[in-house]
Amino acid sequence: MIDPASPYLSYVAAAYGACAVVLGGMTWRAWRGWRRVRDAWDRVQRRDRP
Amino acid sequence: MEPARFVALCGRVLPFAVALAVAMLAAGLLFSLALSPADYQQGESVRIMYVHVPAAWMALFVYALVAVLGGVGLAFGHALAFHAARAAAPLGAAFALLCLVSGSLWGKPMWGAWWVWDARLTSMLLLFFLYLGQIALSGAFDRQARGDRAAAVLALVGCVNLPVVKFSVDWWHTLHQPASVFKFGGPSIDPSMLLPLLLMAGAFKAVFFALWLIRTRTAVAASRVAAARLAGGAR
Amino acid sequence: MNAFLSVLGRDLRLACRDGAGAWMVLGFFAVGVAVFPLGIGPEPQVLARVAPGVLWAMALLSAMLSFDALFEDDFRDGSLEPMLTGALAPETLVLAKALSHWLVTGLPLCLAAPLLGFLLHLPHAAMPVLFVSLLLGTPALSLLGTLGAALALGARRATVLLALMVLPLAAPVLIFGAGAVDLAVAGLAPGSPLLILGGMALALLAVCPVAAAAALRQAVE
Numbered sequence: 001m002i003d004p005a006s007p008y009l010s011y012v013a014a015a016y017g018a019c020a021v022v023l024g025g026m027t028w029r030a031w032r033g034w035r036r037v038r039d040a041w042d043r044v045q046r047r048d049r050p
Numbered sequence: 051m052e053p054a055r056f057v058a059l060c061g062r063v064l065p066f067a068v069a070l071a072v073a074m075l076a077a078g079l080l081f082s083l084a085l086s087p088a089d090y091q092q093g094e095s096v097r098i099m100y101v102h103v104p105a106a107w108m109a110l111f112v113y114a115l116v117a118v119l120g121g122v123g124l125a126f127g128h129a130l131a132f133h134a135a136r137a138a139a140p141l142g143a144a145f146a147l148l149c150l151v152s153g154s155l156w157g158k159p160m161w162g163a164w165w166v167w168d169a170r171l172t173s174m175l176l177l178f179f180l181y182l183g184q185i186a187l188s189g190a191f192d193r194q195a196r197g198d199r200a201a202a203v204l205a206l207v208g209c210v211n212l213p214v215v216k217f218s219v220d221w222w223h224t225l226h227q228p229a230s231v232f233k234f235g236g237p238s239i240d241p242s243m244l245l246p247l248l249l250m251a252g253a254f255k256a257v258f259f260a261l262w263l264i265r266t267r268t269a270v271a272a273s274r275v276a277a278a279r280l281a282g283g284a285r
Numbered sequence: 286m287n288a289f290l291s292v293l294g295r296d297l298r299l300a301c302r303d304g305a306g307a308w309m310v311l312g313f314f315a316v317g318v319a320v321f322p323l324g325i326g327p328e329p330q331v332l333a334r335v336a337p338g339v340l341w342a343m344a345l346l347s348a349m350l351s352f353d354a355l356f357e358d359d360f361r362d363g364s365l366e367p368m369l370t371g372a373l374a375p376e377t378l379v380l381a382k383a384l385s386h387w388l389v390t391g392l393p394l395c396l397a398a399p400l401l402g403f404l405l406h407l408p409h410a411a412m413p414v415l416f417v418s419l420l421l422g423t424p425a426l427s428l429l430g431t432l433g434a435a436l437a438l439g440a441r442r443a444t445v446l447l448a449l450m451v452l453p454l455a456a457p458v459l460i461f462g463a464g465a466v467d468l469a470v471a472g473l474a475p476g477s478p479l480l481i482l483g484g485m486a487l488a489l490l491a492v493c494p495v496a497a498a499a500a501l502r503q504a505v506e
Contacts, residue, residue, distance in 0.1 A: 001084050008095035008159050015098040015152040022148040030264040041271040044278045176453050183450035190440035199503045200436045203496050211454050218457035225464050
């Protein structure tokens with residue numbers, strides 16, 4: 001278990017925070033990109049297969 | 051593969067990929083933060099390794115993947131390979147950036163400086179710049195097909211160049227050896243630290259796979275939509 | 286071979302007629318090197334310490350500036366496409382372009398660098414090593430830049446893009462080139478980095494024409 005009194009705690013927290021920001025940011029961007037194209041894609045699909 | 055079938059397939063695989071990524075990440079975080087000991091030398095700061103090292107592995111793995119996909123695309127002309135390569139490259143750049151940031155956060159308590167021109171950090175910095183060039187080139191043309199093909203050639207050349215970069219940076223580092231640096235990462239690693247490391251590596255790979263699936267699906271759908279718009283405009 | 290020589294001759298004639306290009310690259314090199322003492326200060330020891338790196342980095346940047354025009358003019362006026370579809374192999378065209386670029390900018394950089402070395406108080410013993418390292422390294426830069434120019438042909442903001450792509454790829458050339466001069470300044474034998482530099486130039490001679498030819502075919506498609 002991580003020791004809350006460790007002098008390195010802030011560095012560890014910052015590293016895992018950076019990890020969360022990068023992974024979260026990538027997820028947000030990927031999902032936003034899909035949401036933007038989804039409606040247009042569905043319309044094209046409906047037109048292709050009525 | 052036909053766009054409609056690929057998008058449908060992605061939709062079916064994606065829930066499992068996301069579930070796997072979340073489960074792996076939860077297990078990895080549990081072991082790296084709670085169920086592993088502090089290092090006798092580095093104390094709690096060793097936990098940064100469980101982010102830093104997997105991020106470095108992913109950055110290298112994704113670069114190789116982009117090069118392989120580019121090669122497949124150039125050799126067989128599969129549009130899907132180019133879409134997948136374009137979807138993967140920014141993810142690899144993000145992992146390289148995460149590796150640099152976590153390395154800097156590890157370096158401050160261990161080396162006493164936010165940045166040290168350590169051989170490994172310097173190679174990773176160059177890899178990050180290679181990614182930037184890769185992404186800039188693939189987006190620099192009005193015709194996406196041209197950008198895809200140019201980026202594929204660059205990725206193949208960059209992949210051949212990567213061992214040369216590594217070798218040259220190692221040589222450079224021995225030439226300009228700093229007075230004293232804290233050497234981390236011994237020849238062997240304790241099993242109690244290997245397990246969280248491997249779990250986090252698996253988690254990063256699973257997260258990458260899920261995001262790559264989403265981004266490739268987006269790229270495939272977007273190019274189909276753009277083609278339909280062009281056809282609609284011509285009619 | 287004839288086709289190679291005719292492309293080379295044509296490019297050299299074009300470069301001579303518009304002689305400003307090579308002089309401007311040399312001017313940039315000289316001004317860029319001269320800016321460093323203004324920023325760092327005039328102490329001879331400090332300048333001598335940074336001279337190998339400054340000269341090599343500036344040579345790299347100067348070479349980088351001159352690549353965007355390599356194929357651009359032929360591409361714009363439409364003469365590139367018949368060149369590629371004609372009897373000439375695209376690889377040969379790339380080699381001729383790289384050689385003409387080296388003759389017009391690389392060789393003058395090699396010749397000018399020792400003179401600028403005096404300005405930076407580079408020890409005299411290191412001058413021949415500086416010259417030889419540039420003589421081996423600038424062809425490698427020309428080949429890499431030719432590849433970059435072929436890849437970025439027709440791109441938006443091609444000059445910046447080219448630098449962003451090629452500079453990380455050129456890092457090993459810079460490291461061994463400046464490293465060889467550093468060793469010479471320290472009084473050590475610079476043989477091994479020079480050999481590696483030559484090896485890299487030969488490897489790029491094998492890789493770059495093929496890759497650049499592929500990029501050129503894509504550009505005129």
